[in-house]
Amino acid sequence: TSAAHAAADAGNPLVVAHRGASAYAPENTLAAVDKAHEMGFDWVENDVQRTSDGRLVVLHDATLARTTNVEELYPERAPWNVADFTAAEIARLDAGSWFGGDFAGARVPTLEQYMRRVSRNHQKLVLEIKNPQLYPGIEQQTLKVLANEGWLGPAHLDKLVIQSFSADTVRRVHELSPAVKTGLLGTPDIADLPEYATFSDQINSSYTTISASYVATIHALGGPHGKPLEILTWTVNDAANARRVADYGVDGIITNKPDVVRDATQG
Numbered sequence: 001t002s003a004a005h006a007a008a009d010a011g012n013p014l015v016v017a018h019r020g021a022s023a024y025a026p027e028n029t030l031a032a033v034d035k036a037h038e039m040g041f042d043w044v045e046n047d048v049q050r051t052s053d054g055r056l057v058v059l060h061d062a063t064l065a066r067t068t069n070v071e072e073l074y075p076e077r078a079p080w081n082v083a084d085f086t087a088a089e090i091a092r093l094d095a096g097s098w099f100g101g102d103f104a105g106a107r108v109p110t111l112e113q114y115m116r117r118v119s120r121n122h123q124k125l126v127l128e129i130k131n132p133q134l135y136p137g138i139e140q141q142t143l144k145v146l147a148n149e150g151w152l153g154p155a156h157l158d159k160l161v162i163q164s165f166s167a168d169t170v171r172r173v174h175e176l177s178p179a180v181k182t183g184l185l186g187t188p189d190i191a192d193l194p195e196y197a198t199f200s201d202q203i204n205s206s207y208t209t210i211s212a213s214y215v216a217t218i219h220a221l222g223g224p225h226g227k228p229l230e231i232l233t234w235t236v237n238d239a240a241n242a243r244r245v246a247d248y249g250v251d252g253i254i255t256n257k258p259d260v261v262r263d264a265t266q267g
């Protein structure tokens, strides 16, 4: 690798397909994972929550209403919280038709199903523990599923980031599995970054909140694994903002349109 090539790589942020390639397939389904893979993207992001009978499933909202046909199947069960439905009930839902007829019959994946697809595609994952305040113990449970699926071994440590908006959750993940790479979502005050950097490898901020100096401040700190603190930014779906945050030097861009971000920032 020439020096010039290495420099170009350093300037090219990682492109992470948000909820899968979610502009082109229903978010957080296996179809969205496969779509990212077909488009040539190895990093995907997802959201993990828990059913009433204690299974982990991949879904963004706290309720099933927006991305499934739950209202049609269970009209009496408003507001359709994920936490109020069993895994078997959720497995019956159509999580694709809302997005388009081509995706009719897509399911809400369990975390196990999701990890197997990501593995099969040789992809990498930014896993978000969503709404952890609703699911006591979800940190330990998520790590247990990942361990069972073979995702906590040394070969997978560069293929996985666990992130959350909850600093307590990120801290807990780091304490339970110190080798695993972690990310804290949000845009903390600069004064608080050194403390977060003791348990979080990344600070993952909305692109509307960051500046070149914020990115530089993050990079000047060291994370829990002795490497510079990193920043991924979300959710950038247009070329102009992708170029802007790439110029700031962000380490990665989380996007519903990975093709748009790649075209705007790579090369």
Ligand code: G3P
Binding pocket: 018, 045, 047, 060, 128, 185, 204, 234, 235, 254
């Ligand atoms: O990965 C960052 C981003 O997903 C955080 O926001 O609401 O899309 O989960 P949200």
Ligand code: CA
Binding pocket: 045, 046, 047, 128
């Ligand atoms: Ca997310």
